[in-house]
Amino acid sequence: MATLTDAPQNPRPAARVRTGWDANPVLRWMRANLFSSIASTITTLILFVVLAKAIVNLASWGILNAVWTVPGNDTNACRAARGIGACWAVIPEKYRFILFGTYPFDQQWRPALAVLTFIALFYVSTRRSFWRKELVLIWAGALSLIGLLMWGGIPGLPFVSQERWGGLPVTLVLATFGLAFGFPLGILVALGRRSKLPAIRSLCVLYVELIRGVPLISLLFMASVMFPLFMPEGFNIDKLLRAQIAIVLFAGAYLAEVIRGGLQAVPRGQHEAAEALGLSYWQRNRLIVLPQAIRHVIPPLVNTFIAFFKDTSLVLIIGIFDLLTTAKTAIIDPAWQAFSVEVYLFVAAIYFVFCFAMSRYSRQLEQARAER
């Protein structure tokens, strides 16, 4: 350790007197970050020209020459502007269908409320002060509320079968229920994979590697085509539920690998100390090991959640009406067929907002940990 001596403190270097353009902080910043060398200057100039051109083109397509409204279904104005300007008029015309699918029109406040409940649930889950056991109850309560809103069936809320659900709520349902059921499954499988019992370990390895080795599409095909084949004759369950099962199994395998990483990061001493206290296997894991392991892997857990939030869009291929499928269906209408790019951009923006918020959050967690 360095000892404090009476050696003179480092005197602060006298502030250099800046003169000319060097005195201007903006110019100084530009010199350091944009024109530091000849190569950097050339790069900046080329990028600036390309960027300026792209921005001008995009602005003239997306704003200046865009058609914002058209009377009724008369898309002649849009057709006239084709290739020069965007036809944003398709969004106000179709947004209810894109967001909520074929849910009864006068009841669409219910899925809207369900979406808000989802967002509130995500927000609450990100707050450190809510990382307690009660969070499980909050999730159970919120998911039941969402089920009640979507299905209804009580006085005042007429029943809506899940065949009529569509759009954003379906995407959120698939992803969130995938997490809610995949997470406990993942914990069990991760524990099983680290178990000393060979039969259980190999079953878990087989499950994880099999699911991770094949594309999600083949699991969804299995759910949509093979599931009825494997059930007793005459027994069938809804397509949405079948896809949900496939997504839970898929999420379980990926989450198991993330949680296993966390389990490996918990020192052996924690296990041994818990064992010395006479705790049983389940007590050891529930009270000592898992709480530490999961805290370790919250950022990768969020990233996994982002990944399968995006992957829920694959249900399009088996014909389930999630956000992407409603968007694709909205532009089957001949009057609007030519304006799919606008609709895709609109849906991309929705996905982007959700994923970007989550990835910012995960990065904040990582930075907070790095600073500790």
Place this chain on the structure above:
Amino acid sequence: MTISTPKRPPRPRMQFSLRNDQFKGLLWQILVVGIAVVIIGWLWSNAVHNLSVRRISTGFTFLGREAGMPITDTWIAYNPRDTYLRAFIVGLVNTLRVAAIGIVLATILGTMVGIARLSANWLLSRLAAIYVETLRDIPLLLQVLFWYVMMQGLPPARGAWKPIEGVFLSNRGLIIPGIPLDSAQYGIIGLAVLGLAVFYAIRRYLIAKQMADGQPRRIWPYGLLLVIILPALVSWLAGVTWTISMPELRGFNFAGGWTVAPEYFALLIALVTYTSAFIAEIVRSGIQAVHKGQWDAAAALGLKRSFVLQQIILPQALRVIIPPLTSQYLNLTKNSSLAVAIGYQDIVSIANTTLNQTGQAIEAIALIMLVFLTISLSISLFMNWYNARIALTER
């Protein structure tokens, strides 16, 4: 510790009591395996019953039947009268060619973007960051559909875009000048590949010698000789002709040249840009993981900056990069199955059509899983071997 008797303690006899851990473990295993066996058996008996009711015979005999499905974009000869087996092979080749080319392009693009993100130039690093953030946060399927719509929105063949002479971009896809290949040309290409292998062996030998005596040696002349000059000489002596076929517009379509179908092109662009965003992040964190002192130390030795990057920084960064890069390669391969959404006939799409035509659901999906498990396993094995090769050898 002092153990005076070398005799091993007697193996504790298993006690059939719930307080005994070993016995409990055995019970748990029997329970879990029993449940798994019961569930699988129940599913299987249901399947057997359902199949007999629907009069679908199990087994892979259907592979020998005539497929009768048209496949438009193929690399190997195929016509609808061929068997299902042949159709599956065509689909497999289609999957492999989009995955292999996609992996190469995504690696190049991703590395460039990853290095750009670390650039001292603010504008360049910001643009790279925006590229990564945007592409990562939008579902790949949406991007595939978007690029496909963009391809369809291109002008028809007659009004095709012509960025440079001989290259056409239209709603028929991308058409570029091609070189017609026959057995003679393939022979020359094979010779060049062989030359590359020999060159690689020579390079290893020369590097080993340099390691021994510290004397730098020129390596590239051997490459030039073996890969280019020798095959060119053989080709000239044997009289192999190389012609360039320029595409030209005939009627409503193009003749000559090589055509990249719009479905393939859209899928490839989407896969490459999406995966490159992830690879960029991996490359960035890999380079950042190399300690700054390594740059300073190399500079203090007076080494050239390009030499430092190639010989000192990259080999160390690769150790951090390879494992996550492997999983991106696997993801790209699995994601190539999104082809089914835009009608590019990869293995999944072919299996799906087969399934609809024959009802052989179990076999078709089993084939998909078999193919992807094999590909995944091969990529992991190769990358594990590569990773072990570049791993730090500690004394």
